[in-house]
């Protein structure tokens with residue numbers, strides 16, 4: 001299958017994982033990180049919050065590129081009533097790991113698509129269950145430096161994947177971009193289409 005587009009597409013993200021996942025569509029795109037400070041006032045549920053932050057990122061880049069289709073995302077981890085974004089220190093990353101140990105959490109990614117006449121957002125949620133973690137393995141994992149650029153303080157695609165007992169939902173959503181749902185949405189919006197096979 002080959003996908004094509006006649007639009008200028010911008011992924012408003014500095015995340016290498018998002019870039020890699022978006023590349024799987026096989027269409028040309030540019031990367032322009034938004035530089036937005038991810039802070040929001042007010043009370044939001046996790047889905048609303050992930051979408052609101054994705055909106056901020058997409059809006060900032062769309063303002064500078066009003067002819068483009070701009071796609072932004074935000075990932076957050078919810079456990080009980082707590083929302084875990086990226087840990088700001090190793091000490092906080094250890095706290096996050098202790099909270100997640102032996103429990104089920106949600107990984108929620110909000111996605112916003114903006115373009116001329118297009119404004120769409122959705123949130124995708126994946127359930128992840130961690131095994132019970134020992135203090136030794138938490139310390140060893142956190143000292144590796146892996147948690148600091150990742151929501152919830154772990155990477156399912158890196159050694160954090162060793163802690164995962166079960167997952168229910170889209171794996172790529174945990175990595176940071178629900179690419180299958182995004183692909184479907186872009187097809188529905190006619191931003192991307194299938195290249196017709198040339199008749200022989």
Ligand SMILES: Cc1cn([C@H]2C[C@H](O)[C@@H](COP(=O)(O)OP(=O)(O)OP(=O)(O)O)O2)c(=O)[nH]c1=O
Pocket residue numbers: 012013014015016017018033034038057073074075076077086107149150151152154155156157160174175176
């Ligand atoms: C839970 C989890 C998150 N992550 C990453 C995905 C995101 O890059 C990051 C969540 O932070 P975000 O704030 O969503 O994204 P970002 O700051 O990295 O990039 P940008 O805002 O420019 O798009 O956590 C993993 O790589 N693996 C995981 O298992």
